[in-house]
Amino acid sequence: MQQLPDDFFTPEEARLLSTIRQAADALGIRARVVGGYVRDKLLGRPTKDADIVCEGDGILLAHEVAKAFQPRPNVAFFKAFGTAQIRLASGFEVEFVGARKESYRGESRKPDVEHGTFEEDEIRRDFTINALSVPLYGTDGWQVHDPFNGLEDLKQRIIRTPLDGDTTFSDDPLRAMRAARFASQLGFDIFPDTRAAMTRTASRLSIVSQERVTDELNKIILSPKPSVGFIHLFDTGLLQQFFPQLPTLAGVEMVEGKGHKDNFYHTLQVLDNVAARSQDLWLRWAAILHDIAKPATKKFEAGKGWTFHGHDAVGERMVPKIFKALKLPLNEHMKYVAKLVGLHLRPISLSKDAITDSAMRRLLVDAGDDLEDLMMLCESDITSKNEVKVRRYLQNFALVKERLEAVEATDAMRNWQPPVSGDDIMQLFGLPPGREVGLLKQAVRDAILDGVIPNTRDAALDFVKTQAIALKLR
Numbered sequence: 447m448q449q450l451p452d453d454f455f456t457p458e459e460a461r462l463l464s465t466i467r468q469a470a471d472a473l474g475i476r477a478r479v480v481g482g483y484v485r486d487k488l489l490g491r492p493t494k495d496a497d498i499v500c501e502g503d504g505i506l507l508a509h510e511v512a513k514a515f516q517p518r519p520n521v522a523f524f525k526a527f528g529t530a531q532i533r534l535a536s537g538f539e540v541e542f543v544g545a546r547k548e549s550y551r552g553e554s555r556k557p558d559v560e561h562g563t564f565e566e567d568e569i570r571r572d573f574t575i576n577a578l579s580v581p582l583y584g585t586d587g588w589q590v591h592d593p594f595n596g597l598e599d600l601k602q603r604i605i606r607t608p609l610d611g612d613t614t615f616s617d618d619p620l621r622a623m624r625a626a627r628f629a630s631q632l633g634f635d636i637f638p639d640t641r642a643a644m645t646r647t648a649s650r651l652s653i654v655s656q657e658r659v660t661d662e663l664n665k666i667i668l669s670p671k672p673s674v675g676f677i678h679l680f681d682t683g684l685l686q687q688f689f690p691q692l693p694t695l696a697g698v699e700m701v702e703g704k705g706h707k708d709n710f711y712h713t714l715q716v717l718d719n720v721a722a723r724s725q726d727l728w729l730r731w732a733a734i735l736h737d738i739a740k741p742a743t744k745k746f747e748a749g750k751g752w753t754f755h756g757h758d759a760v761g762e763r764m765v766p767k768i769f770k771a772l773k774l775p776l777n778e779h780m781k782y783v784a785k786l787v788g789l790h791l792r793p794i795s796l797s798k799d800a801i802t803d804s805a806m807r808r809l810l811v812d813a814g815d816d817l818e819d820l821m822m823l824c825e826s827d828i829t830s831k832n833e834v835k836v837r838r839y840l841q842n843f844a845l846v847k848e849r850l851e852a853v854e855a856t857d858a859m860r861n862w863q864p865p866v867s868g869d870d871i872m873q874l875f876g877l878p879p880g881r882e883v884g885l886l887k888q889a890v891r892d893a894i895l896d897g898v899i900p901n902t903r904d905a906a907l908d909f910v911k912t913q914a915i916a917l918k919l920r
């Protein structure tokens with residue numbers, strides 16, 4: 447046991463823990479606060495929930511605790527799992543569970559919980575740093591109970607299982623993902639034996655639901671330096687289990703002495719670059735997927751070297767399939783990621799040749815409100831080690847941005863829609879929906895974007911009429 451300073455908990459937290467202590471006393475049982483809450487308090491990280499474990503009935507304890515609050519909070523409980531949850535007015539959540547003999551599986555196949563002692567409970571937890579607890583009984587003041595040297599591991603910044611890794615990971619194979627996640631979130635190392643066990647048990651991840659796996663993956667993606675978690679997943683073979691398209695990017699092929707860059711590590715670098723600038727999960731997903739079609743489009747062309755023609759468009763089409771397989775939402779977030787993948791080469795092409803205003807206008811129209819995100823992705827895509835090159839690329843992008851702003855200022859083309867709609871065209875010529883309407887719409891759009899006609903309704907209507915004659919619709 448290690449004594450904690452009196453002010454270790456805020457006055458509000460101390461009041462809550464004392465209330466739980468009194469409720470447990472009233473029921474004649476013992477309770478401890480355990481797991482992530484204790485770990486994060488010791489690390490000085492913000493917390494928003496706490497787990498209480500008791501030797502007895504967790505649901506009963508939750509009801510006893512709820513009685514002490516005005517207004518009395520609702521107790522959500524799951525009888526089969528012996529767990530209960532209270533959400534306080536402050537938004538803080540407290541979860542109650544009876545100590546158990548079996549492991550903490552999120553989706554145990556056998557809901558019959560076997561009651562156990564604190565000792566039996568803590569040995570079935572995932573990591574030494576998550577088995578730390580603060581007893582809510584016995585002596586005054588606060589003490590940490592540390593059965594597996596978790597305090598030392600916190601100090602040394604190490605993720606380690608309390609039992610041999612094979613046992614801990616077989617109990618719940620998701621824990622291997624959790625190890626990579628904690629390493630990425632906390633900036634910790636994984637103990638070599640623990641990491642070796644992750645590799646040995648990786649194939650068991652297949653029994654875990656995709657939702658739980660993706661939940662952990664998203665936590666890695668949202669961590670400060672996501673490459674840390676991804677490299678653990680890749681090196682242990684976990685990534686290959688559920689997201690095979692990404693590890694396929696790894697490796698360098700050589701032909702005639704010419705290689706290409708390793709697109710897996712390049713992608714992780716782009717992801718870290720984006721993560722340093724944006725907290726947005728979906729922009730980070732766009733970074734992960736921006737080059738996903740490189741293996742599918744890779745060619746060695748004599749005299750030219752390696753090419754990946756069309757990897758932007760092919761990648762855009764791969765996004766829905768990958769989102770579906772990973773059980774990510776098939777909504778506007780998916781469309782946003784697909785759109786950025788499809789557009790990620792456009793700003794680069796604008797920086798190359800003598801570019802017309804019309805090409806600038808097209809990018810403004812196609813990117814719409816996501817233009818800033820797209821530019822951030824493109825800047826993050828520069829991972830060359832050659833500083834001269836990097837500076838040149840960034841200067842080119844700065845010029846592209848300036849020109850985009852200038853075109854936007856004069857034309858206000860962002861989120862632009864042509865002044866003549868498909869409905870207008872159908873009415874004008876008495877056409878049913880179909881190919882001709884699409885052709886005419888595209889022709890008006892091109893004519894305005896190319897500056898052939900002004901961006902007005904009258905000009906667009908006149909233009910449509912002449913095109914219709916050319917197409918023999920009139």
Ligand code: CTP
Pocket residue numbers: 480481482483497550551552570571572573576577618620621624
């Ligand atoms: N736990 C476990 N095995 C799991 C999940 C959880 O042993 N597969 C135990 C750990 O002791 C963990 C506690 O249950 O600390 C609470 O789990 P959870 O709330 O999922 O994680 P936290 O550690 O609290 O971390 P975070 O809130 O960041 O997810």
